[in-house]
Structures are given as C-alpha cells and as structure tokens.
Amino acid sequence: MEQYFVKQAITTNNLTIEDQEIFRHAIKVLRHKNGDVIYLVDPTEKLFKATITNVAVEEKQFQVDLELLDWASTELPIDVTVACSLSKKDKIEWITQKSTELGAKTIIFFSSKYSIMNWKKNVVEKKVARLQEIAKNAAQQSKRRVIPEVIYLNSLKDLVDYKTEANLVAYEESAKQGEISLLAQTLNKNPKSTLCAFGPEGGFAPDEIDYLNQNDFLSVGLGPRIMRAETAPMYFLSVLSYKYELTVK
Amino acid sequence: MEQYFVKQAITTNNLTIEDQEIFRHAIKVLRHKNGDVIYLVDPTEKLFKATITNVAVEEKQFQVDLELLDWASTELPIDVTVACSLSKKDKIEWITQKSTELGAKTIIFFSSKYSIMNWKKNVVEKKVARLQEIAKNAAQQSKRRVIPEVIYLNSLKDLVDYKTEANLVAYEESAKQGEISLLAQTLNKNPKSTLCAFGPEGGFAPDEIDYLNQNDFLSVGLGPRIMRAETAPMYFLSVLSYKYELTVK
Numbered sequence: 001m002e003q004y005f006v007k008q009a010i011t012t013n014n015l016t017i018e019d020q021e022i023f024r025h026a027i028k029v030l031r032h033k034n035g036d037v038i039y040l041v042d043p044t045e046k047l048f049k050a051t052i053t054n055v056a057v058e059e060k061q062f063q064v065d066l067e068l069l070d071w072a073s074t075e076l077p078i079d080v081t082v083a084c085s086l087s088k089k090d091k092i093e094w095i096t097q098k099s100t101e102l103g104a105k106t107i108i109f110f111s112s113k114y115s116i117m118n119w120k121k122n123v124v125e126k127k128v129a130r131l132q133e134i135a136k137n138a139a140q141q142s143k144r145r146v147i148p149e150v151i152y153l154n155s156l157k158d159l160v161d162y163k164t165e166a167n168l169v170a171y172e173e174s175a176k177q178g179e180i181s182l183l184a185q186t187l188n189k190n191p192k193s194t195l196c197a198f199g200p201e202g203g204f205a206p207d208e209i210d211y212l213n214q215n216d217f218l219s220v221g222l223g224p225r226i227m228r229a230e231t232a233p234m235y236f237l238s239v240l241s242y243k244y245e246l247t248v249k
Numbered sequence: 250m251e252q253y254f255v256k257q258a259i260t261t262n263n264l265t266i267e268d269q270e271i272f273r274h275a276i277k278v279l280r281h282k283n284g285d286v287i288y289l290v291d292p293t294e295k296l297f298k299a300t301i302t303n304v305a306v307e308e309k310q311f312q313v314d315l316e317l318l319d320w321a322s323t324e325l326p327i328d329v330t331v332a333c334s335l336s337k338k339d340k341i342e343w344i345t346q347k348s349t350e351l352g353a354k355t356i357i358f359f360s361s362k363y364s365i366m367n368w369k370k371n372v373v374e375k376k377v378a379r380l381q382e383i384a385k386n387a388a389q390q391s392k393r394r395v396i397p398e399v400i401y402l403n404s405l406k407d408l409v410d411y412k413t414e415a416n417l418v419a420y421e422e423s424a425k426q427g428e429i430s431l432l433a434q435t436l437n438k439n440p441k442s443t444l445c446a447f448g449p450e451g452g453f454a455p456d457e458i459d460y461l462n463q464n465d466f467l468s469v470g471l472g473p474r475i476m477r478a479e480t481a482p483m484y485f486l487s488v489l490s491y492k493y494e495l496t497v498k
Contacts, residue, residue, distance in 0.1 A: 101480050180494060180495050221495075224494060225490075227350050231347055242472075
C-alpha cells in the first residue's frame, strides 16, 4: 500500500487532497476508487490511514476519511547526515535514493579539490530540487516519516556549519593504516546526531583532511577494502541502523 | 596503484605476463613502462609487488620482478554468500559490483515466484560469465584477494545446496512485526560462514518462506524501513564488515 507526504499538518478526520502529484499518482496511475486505502504522512511525522471516499475527476481532487495510526516510527533514532563529494549525475541520484532508504536525515553534496566537477551557481537550485524530488519518492517508497533534506555546498569549508554531535570523515589512508576502532568507539558513546564526510574517487586532498581534523572531524576507517565513493555512505548508514535499530533481546 | 588477478600460483621471483587482458589494461590503456609498479594476486590469495622490467609490445607480453608482500588480507574473516532474486540487468550488475566491494565470497541469483523474470537455459552461461567479469573488475578495484563466485539457480529450492553455518532470509513481514534481534543474535555466535537470501521487489511468496524456514533459514528483519531489493544485501554485507572487521580497541 502506498504512502504520500502531505504538505500541511493534519488535524481533522477527513481531508480533500488537491496536491496534483498525489492526485495523478493515486487516481490516474494506480486508479484508486472509493473505499481504497492509502497512507498519508504529515509534516509532524504523523501517519494516517486514509480511505478514499470521493473522487472528483473533473476537479482533479479526492476526499479521504482519516484514521491516525500509532505504528512505531520508521525513522532512525539518530539524526544522520551523509556529506558526499560531488560526482556524476547518476551517482548522486543513486546516493540520494539509497541514503534515503537507509535512513539519512540530511544529504549534503559538496565540491572538493579532487571532485570531477562542481555546479555553477545558476544550476544549483534546479539540481537540488531534482534530488529533493528523488528523496521524496524514495522516502515514500521506504515508508519513512521524514523527507531527507538535500543540500549543496560549493566549498568543503562550509561543512563545518552542519556539524553534529559526532563528526567523522571516512579516510582511505586511515583504513590503509589499519584504523579499525574509531567508528565503533564513536557509536558506543550513543551520539544523538552524527555526520560523516565522504571524498570523491580520487580521495580528499591532505589539506582538506587537515582542515576537517582541525574542525573536530575524526578520521575513521571503514574496513580493509577500497569502496567506491558511492558505496561508503551506504556502509555507514547500514552500520548505524544495525547499531541503533537491531539488537539482541 | 592497480591490482590484477593472475590465473596461476606464483612461485618464482619473476614472471612473464601473457594474459591479454592484463597486457591491454596495464600497457595499452595505462601505458606502464619499465620500472613502474603494479600489484598481482594469485589464486592462493598471495599479494605481490610487481616491478615491470621488460615490455615486449610485438609479443603482447611483459615481464615483472616480484616481491611477496605480507600485507594483511582484505578478505572478510567470514565467508558470506548473498543470494538475490533475479532482477533487471542493471540491478543484478549493480548488486554484483557492490557485493564484491563489500566483501561477499559468493553471489547467487535465483528465480523465485515473484521475480520479474528468469533466464532461459541457453543464456545462463553467457550471463553468468558477464557478471563474473564484473565481479573480477570490482575485486581488483577494491583490492580484494579473492574474486567472488557468481552462481545462477533456476529454482529457489536449489539454494539449500549452498547452505552455510548460519542461514538467513531477509523477510519484510518479520521486519514489519518488529523482529529486530535475530540478525544480531546470529552474528553474536560468530559463525564462520553465513548466507542470506533476499527476495524480489514483490517479496517472497509465503510458501517460499515456509520452504526456507523448514530448511533452517531463519527469517530476520533488517530494520523498519522498506529497502529496495538491491539495497538489502548491501545492508547485510556492511553490517558483517562492521561486526567482524571494525572493533573497539
């Protein structure tokens, strides 16, 4: 059963849905009829069972009866930011989709020294909007309560403005030198929020690592194998889910 | 610096490399010259530093002096099999590449009830060979010592022939019912080998789950969010790496 995000907080027992994107998908594509059930999530992260009561095709809207559900949240109990060096379109779209499925709250793309590209000022808004749309769709598909925010930074330096309780940078050189304990050490302190920065295929430049380290980003290794730039953030998010959401009862 | 797999065990201090794929990539594409260094891994998982001593362009071969390196292995200390329901070409290629980066030893694709396709007998060999090639390239890129084996099974039933010490099936219904402890419980027993089966987008059929359960595959939840079919194996492999390769010193 599919889920949609609505833009306004739901405070009533029924609702007329005028959002054209929802209308098109639920009524035109999936051909829902009176009596069918969809799920709605509002900006306060509340989940509702919505039974369709009246489809007005001419007016391009439909009505639903609502029932608040007390199902457990699907959100990670830690606010996670993944900050990835800019890469090709398909890779960043992929990172956005997968990071959303895996529970990231914020997805940052930044330009760094060895990035293969950066975005010119005049295209940033359009490109971020496209990624934000991918995040929304992935959040709906994975049944999340929150749409991750997608942010573009023209400079790695600006990343310090987004610092969390536990700030990390995945560093290949750390991994090569056998660094295997700092991620686990950090997570064992049960931070409420964390950010990890991931470099481009060519890695971070030494002065970029210095800058991050000086700003209290801890260099961590993510195991002995060399992961592609888009794989490392998935590793990080999966580990956080395991650590925070799965447990031995 | 790039790494190549050679087909025969290395027992000498120098070698003439006649493998045309290695020749093409190292000499034609990357234009290596005398004195350049590449790395070679042989079928016994030994890693060698190979210094190029003589390039014979006409004969399409080159010679190297070899030095055995005692670097720590990059292989997961647990043999992991991911068994994924068959999907579209780009998805299974992607699963093969990422599972290799993340350390899988065996990658199985199988046809199940809700798979969107299966492979006809006459194309299996060619398709598996293509995936095996992707696994080899990803293994070289991620600096592994082993190329994962890619296997196709025409029936989910045959999966029992590949059972390991700890056999699991990622089951959405288990996750929905709040199952959060069986994966962690299983890993806390430190098995030496494990297999996890992952269903298609439409999930496993109930009788498929029954069959797996009856054959001692434990149904496990992988957290509260719905992951796409190709994301769940990455989650599993990342968790295994965290659990077996990262630790608090």
